[in-house]
Amino acid sequence: MQGKRSKLIPAAFVLMLLTVALEILPAMAVEAPADDAQPAQAEPPRTMNGLALTPPMGWNSWNKFACNVDEKLIRRMADAMVSSGMQDAGYRYIVIDDCWHGERDRDGFIQADPKRFPSGMKALGDYIHAKGLKFGLYSDAGRKTCGGRPGSQGYEFQDALQYARWGVDYLKYDWCNTGTRNAQEAYTLMADALRASGRDIVFSLCEWGNQKPWLWGKTVGNLWRSTGDIYDKWQGRQKYMLGMLDIVDINESLWPYAGPGHWNDPDMLEVGNGGMTETEYRTHFSLWAIMAAPLIAGNDISRMDETTKRILLNREVIAVNQDALGTQGRRVAKNGDQEIWAKPLADGGRAVLLFNRGEQAAEIAVGWEQLGYPRHLSARLRDLWKQQDLAPQVGRYTTMVEPHAVVMLVVQP
Numbered sequence: 137m138q139g140k141r142s143k144l145i146p147a148a149f150v151l152m153l154l155t156v157a158l159e160i161l162p163a164m165a166v167e168a169p170a171d172d173a174q175p176a177q178a179e180p181p182r183t184m185n186g187l188a189l190t191p192p193m194g195w196n197s198w199n200k201f202a203c204n205v206d207e208k209l210i211r212r213m214a215d216a217m218v219s220s221g222m223q224d225a226g227y228r229y230i231v232i233d234d235c236w237h238g239e240r241d242r243d244g245f246i247q248a249d250p251k252r253f254p255s256g257m258k259a260l261g262d263y264i265h266a267k268g269l270k271f272g273l274y275s276d277a278g279r280k281t282c283g284g285r286p287g288s289q290g291y292e293f294q295d296a297l298q299y300a301r302w303g304v305d306y307l308k309y310d311w312c313n314t315g316t317r318n319a320q321e322a323y324t325l326m327a328d329a330l331r332a333s334g335r336d337i338v339f340s341l342c343e344w345g346n347q348k349p350w351l352w353g354k355t356v357g358n359l360w361r362s363t364g365d366i367y368d369k370w371q372g373r374q375k376y377m378l379g380m381l382d383i384v385d386i387n388e389s390l391w392p393y394a395g396p397g398h399w400n401d402p403d404m405l406e407v408g409n410g411g412m413t414e415t416e417y418r419t420h421f422s423l424w425a426i427m428a429a430p431l432i433a434g435n436d437i438s439r440m441d442e443t444t445k446r447i448l449l450n451r452e453v454i455a456v457n458q459d460a461l462g463t464q465g466r467r468v469a470k471n472g473d474q475e476i477w478a479k480p481l482a483d484g485g486r487a488v489l490l491f492n493r494g495e496q497a498a499e500i501a502v503g504w505e506q507l508g509y510p511r512h513l514s515a516r517l518r519d520l521w522k523q524q525d526l527a528p529q530v531g532r533y534t535t536m537v538e539p540h541a542v543v544m545l546v547v548q549p
């Protein structure tokens with residue numbers, strides 16, 4: 137034994153030296169001279185996919201159609217996104233939420249429901265892309281989706297590959313039926329799978345805020361839901377669903393965590409679905425815009441009245457949401473039901489909301505110091521809903537705000 141070993145060690149040692157030399161020598165040969173040496177590059181953050189540098193804009197099937205999705209509906213929505221002017225206003229993603237799934241095939245690859253999507257997902261993706269739009273799908277980190285369809289747990293890499301083959305550009309990834317899974321681990325696994333698919337896919341985490349995704353989501357995905365599901369009411373709670381204002385009050389405090397490529401997601405828009413007044417929908421849209429929230433319409437965009445269009449297509453409000461600085465606006469003052477919100481803009485201006493939650497009209501005044509400006513400045517003002525320039529003001533601006541309404545301004549010193 138001893139003799140055998142003493143012969144083996146030198147052989148292994150020589151082999152090791154050879155391996156090391158083979159690795160080192162080529163690297164040494166191309167090494168730059170010391171004075172040109174670059175500092176070692178840190179590993180880029182794992183989700184630096186370069187996507188969603190401004191909050192994603194699009195349409196999603198869930199709020200209006202729930203499980204009633206099929207290829208005819210999705211094509212109609214893609215057509216409407218173009219013909220309504222939404223595409224020109226910046227909306228891009230057509231996202232099919234839950235219930236598009238059929239079974240997995242013999243090899244485990246997920247298929248679309250053949251009755252609802254007889255032409256298949258690749259054809260639907262092609263249709264969407266031919267219009268210059270982008271294609272989004274939904275899955276779930278558990279064994280089943282919330283609607284009981286096959287989830288991605290255990291099939292992450294296969295599903296990501298299949299989505300890439302279909303031309304998917306956006307994945308919303310839900311959290312039903314996940315048992316004791318750790319959210320950060322589960323979402324990281326799917327992030328790795330999406331990256332390995334070789335396709336650029338915006339990753340939308342839908343974990344409802346349970347495991348504080350704002351603390352870790354930035355290195356995993358592009359947006360993360362911060363609350364339970366929205367429902368089409370001004371205020372209130374029903375099981376896991378929250379009214380618009382209840383969502384706002386949770387999402388507001390998370391402003392430090394948002395930025396280009398990584399957004400808090402207070403859920404999709406209800407504008408046009410009928411449960412709020414026109415004023416309330418304008419407030420809803422303004423709050424989503426100033427919070428740098430994803431603007432994902434959730435109504436039937438093929439049958440919009442003029443009021444709904446005027447809200448969803450207000451380009452000046454959208455410009456606040458899409459501002460390149462990517463700061464989430466926040467509440468800077470509150471006096472009972474009267475609030476002032478501000479969002480710094482890339483050009484040094486501020487988007488401002490004068491927001492009256494109350495049941496009576498109220499006067500609201502914003503002082504420049506509340507916006508981080510010296511009092512003595514004269515500032516130009518633009519009312520984004522009236523689409524009018526107002527007279528320049530020094531120090532402050534005061535106006536009446538109707539119940540449940542906002543006055544939305546851009547202030548420029």
Ligand code: GLA
Nearest residue numbers: 198233234282283310342365
């Ligand atoms: C969860 C999500 C919703 C929607 C449904 C689909 O409730 O939070 O946004 O995707 O599942 O079943």
